[in-house]
Amino acid sequence: MAGFKKFLMQGNLVQLAVAFVIGAAFSTVVKAFTAMIMDLIGKLGGTPNFSSYQPGGVHVGDFITAVITFVIVAAVIYFGVVKPYEAYRERFAKEEEAEVKEIDILAEIRDELRAR
Template identity: 60%
Template sequence: MLKGFKDFLMRGNVVDLAVAVVIGTAFAKVVDAFVTVIMDLIGKLGGTQNFSSFQPGGVAVGAFLTALVSFLIVAAAVYFIVVVPMNQLAERRKTGVEPEPEAPSEEVLLLTEIRDSLRVR
């Protein structure tokens, strides 16, 4: 039973998902900071960065406007920081133009040589 659980955890999909969650959490902090900067700029231009007191005709639409502006900023950040570069990379791969892989470091070459010499024995 524990072996099956270990096999499940070590499957590539689970590890990839865990990495994606960690990276997504870190990226969320970056996007939140970016939204704060943009909202501060809006506050300096428009006098307020929180529209919750905005009530035209007695209807409280300010919270909705604040959430809408935040959503648009997050969507733009995700699009320009993640989607556009990934599309460019996919297009490059499709045309067969990929960057040259870096040469292995001296440590890797040395370890490879040691491994190969141990296999010969």
């Protein structure tokens, strides 16, 4: 039983569970945003759902709707999650790199002093 408890409390498993829950909650937000964008596109084009579009009897409308939805979801993820995360990493990763460089310099000084 102790091994199972250790497995459940591993950092990776907990992080994965949190990511899953946050992703599910974020999915609702993205779906609502996508519906809003599709309504705006529909106001421009005359129909918010392209599913009924069938030129020559080929069901192209479902594909067009899926592609537009994918592009909107990808844009929301990129601009809402990826870009802010990259900005955060750039801002705070420099401090970590500076610490590493300082340690490296001190190690070099130590090695030179030992060599004398």
